[in-house]
Amino acid sequence: MTDGLSLAAALVVLAATLAVAVTRPPYVSDAVAAVGGAVLLVAVGAIGLSGAGDALRALGPTVGFLAAMLLIADGCRREGLFDAMGAVMAGGSQGSPQRLLAFVFLIAAGITAALSLDATIVLLTPVVFATAARIRTSAKPQVYACAHLANSASLLLPVSNLTNLLAFHASHLSFPRFAALMVLPTIAAVAVEWVVFKRFFAADLTRPRHAAAQPARPELPRFAVSVLVFTLAGFALSSLVGIQPVWFAAAGAAAITVPALARRTATPVALARAAEPGFLIFVLGLGVIVQAASASGLDTAVHAVLPTGDSLPDLLAIAAISAVFANLVNNLPATLMLIPVAAAAGGAGPVLAVLIGVNIGPNLTYVGSLATLLWRRVLRAEDTDVELGEFLRLGALTVPASLVAATVLLWLALKV
Amino acid sequence: MRALVWIIEDTWQATIDEATQFLPGDAEITLLHVASTEPETVARAAHRGLLGRRPPPPPAPQELQSISEQAAHELLTDAQTRLGRPASLKARRGRVEREVVAAADGIDILILARDGDRDRPGPRSLGPATRFVIDHAPCRVLLIWPDNAPELRTIPPPPPPGTAAPHLPPRN
Numbered sequence: 001m002t003d004g005l006s007l008a009a010a011l012v013v014l015a016a017t018l019a020v021a022v023t024r025p026p027y028v029s030d031a032v033a034a035v036g037g038a039v040l041l042v043a044v045g046a047i048g049l050s051g052a053g054d055a056l057r058a059l060g061p062t063v064g065f066l067a068a069m070l071l072i073a074d075g076c077r078r079e080g081l082f083d084a085m086g087a088v089m090a091g092g093s094q095g096s097p098q099r100l101l102a103f104v105f106l107i108a109a110g111i112t113a114a115l116s117l118d119a120t121i122v123l124l125t126p127v128v129f130a131t132a133a134r135i136r137t138s139a140k141p142q143v144y145a146c147a148h149l150a151n152s153a154s155l156l157l158p159v160s161n162l163t164n165l166l167a168f169h170a171s172h173l174s175f176p177r178f179a180a181l182m183v184l185p186t187i188a189a190v191a192v193e194w195v196v197f198k199r200f201f202a203a204d205l206t207r208p209r210h211a212a213a214q215p216a217r218p219e220l221p222r223f224a225v226s227v228l229v230f231t232l233a234g235f236a237l238s239s240l241v242g243i244q245p246v247w248f249a250a251a252g253a254a255a256i257t258v259p260a261l262a263r264r265t266a267t268p269v270a271l272a273r274a275a276e277p278g279f280l281i282f283v284l285g286l287g288v289i290v291q292a293a294s295a296s297g298l299d300t301a302v303h304a305v306l307p308t309g310d311s312l313p314d315l316l317a318i319a320a321i322s323a324v325f326a327n328l329v330n331n332l333p334a335t336l337m338l339i340p341v342a343a344a345a346g347g348a349g350p351v352l353a354v355l356i357g358v359n360i361g362p363n364l365t366y367v368g369s370l371a372t373l374l375w376r377r378v379l380r381a382e383d384t385d386v387e388l389g390e391f392l393r394l395g396a397l398t399v400p401a402s403l404v405a406a407t408v409l410l411w412l413a414l415k416v
Numbered sequence: 417m418r419a420l421v422w423i424i425e426d427t428w429q430a431t432i433d434e435a436t437q438f439l440p441g442d443a444e445i446t447l448l449h450v451a452s453t454e455p456e457t458v459a460r461a462a463h464r465g466l467l468g469r470r471p472p473p474p475p476a477p478q479e480l481q482s483i484s485e486q487a488a489h490e491l492l493t494d495a496q497t498r499l500g501r502p503a504s505l506k507a508r509r510g511r512v513e514r515e516v517v518a519a520a521d522g523i524d525i526l527i528l529a530r531d532g533d534r535d536r537p538g539p540r541s542l543g544p545a546t547r548f549v550i551d552h553a554p555c556r557v558l559l560i561w562p563d564n565a566p567e568l569r570t571i572p573p574p575p576p577p578g579t580a581a582p583h584l585p586p587r588n
């Protein structure tokens with residue numbers, strides 16, 4: 001098959017896979033669509049068996065890492081970490097919506113950084129919602145904060161976002177170096193969110209209130225917190241002791257799941273489900289499909305568009321282009337397309353600038369990409385969507401400013 | 417007299433106190449709370465943005481709804497206790513401003529509190545929901561300050577002659 005035909009086939013399959021992932025039809029799962037697409041591309045010769053094998057081998061450790069982190073997050077849920085966070089937020093707020101928002105910011109940023117954006121959206125958001133209800137204040141700013149920080153605070157560590165994990169392996173940065181370069185950009189992005197949120201939700205946050213009853217003191221689940229702390233410490237020391245961070249993630253996952261199995265507080269089936277096998281397979285399938293497109297000429301096209309220097313204008317352009325890409329095709333495929341090009345040509349600076357773009361960019365919409373949003377609007381997928389004009393305004397206010405602030409600080413961090 | 421008292425989480429005590437003072441003893445009182453479905457929609461939409469993840473298990477969206485319904489029920493019960501006289505309780509869900517206006521159908525007076533930014537006197541002291549309700553309520557409206565009313569000196573000075581009032585759009 002010629003490169004042109006291969007590229008066309010790969011792009012059609014990619015579009016179809018994304019369409020399934022976005023529309024979630026009841027008769028075919030994301031994983032089946034991605035694997036079917038990958039197999040089809042191998043069958044028609046758009047990518048060779050060895051090319052597909054290389055893509056899978058390259059993704060293997062990342063997917064294993066992801067599975068371990070999903071198990072740790074699920075273990076933290078089982079041990080009651082998220083409910084404890086609810087009690088911390090309720091207590092810390094002292095009945096003030098603005099203090100509650102500050103605690104939600106800190107905790108959502110912390111959970112996102114340590115356990116990934118999935119944990120914030122799936123596990124923390126319901127707790128935040130319940131906490132706002134308990135102290136009797138509007139849940140709106142608090143839930144919006146979870147949705148936004150899940151993206152903005154996901155810059156910090158390789159484990160904070162799947163996009164980071166994908167880039168981490170390509171960037172050849174050590175875990176501590178990655179974190180050191182991304183700490184200032186993360187703080188900048190979160191600070192921009194804070195300033196905008198305080199103004200945007202001023203009415204919800206400043207209503208005069210009667211004193212609220214003091215909630216019960218939170219009890220932190222010591223075991224889950226210890227596992228998390230030891231896992232993160234392992235990540236920090238990984239380059240020093242010469243052990244890959246993925247092994248610390250695996251150890252953390254084992255430490256939190258094995259006792260639960262022994263005590264029968266978790267069943268093997270529940271644990272298997274918590275590792276989201278469908279999602280892991282989806283990532284592998286998507287990786288092969290994007291690799292087919294990249295190898296047949298997409299990478300050349302990306303190379304032509306994406307600057308690869310690490311001057312400030314280059315980094316800003318990379319972040320902006322990545323944000324646009326993430327909004328065109330969702331951030332996972334965007335990362336798979338952009339990172340290899342940025343890593344091959346430019347090294348750490350451009351790779352991290354891509355991450356700033358693909359991680360913060362999805363805040364422009366509430367469903368991860370403008371493409372998804374437009375599609376939902378066209379189909380009127382959910383009539384409640386019309387409520388969310390506010391989300392779009394909030395995205396328009398925070399995303400450009402966060403992108404610029406984070407990228408400028410990345411540039412500074414790279415200089416040091 | 418049929419009175420509808422619309423309470424929200426932050427300012428419900430002040431609104432109830434006003435109703436207690438203002439409404440005659442024979443008033444037929446209904447306490448209304450409307451839960452906005454917007455936060456639930458945001459939570460669900462954020463979940464949809466996670467590409468390739470398992471859709472939330474069936475109880476998840478209902479979980480937020482049941483938290484919200486339980487909280488509304490408790491708030492209305494506490495409000496009735498504070499009111500200290502018989503009242504019927506009404507909990508609605510949806511777009512807040514529209515639900516309030518719909519609930520005010522056939523009512524003689526609606527009591528509500530400003531829900532805007534207390535630090536910015538003027539139009540901003542009304543949030544979009546109260547603004548809408550005041551504009552469209554099919555009955556008399558009693559609008560209260562949830563704390564002390566601001567002093568007169570907080571009103572900005574009048575504009576110079578020949579210019580439009582600061583809060584009004586220019587007239588064509």
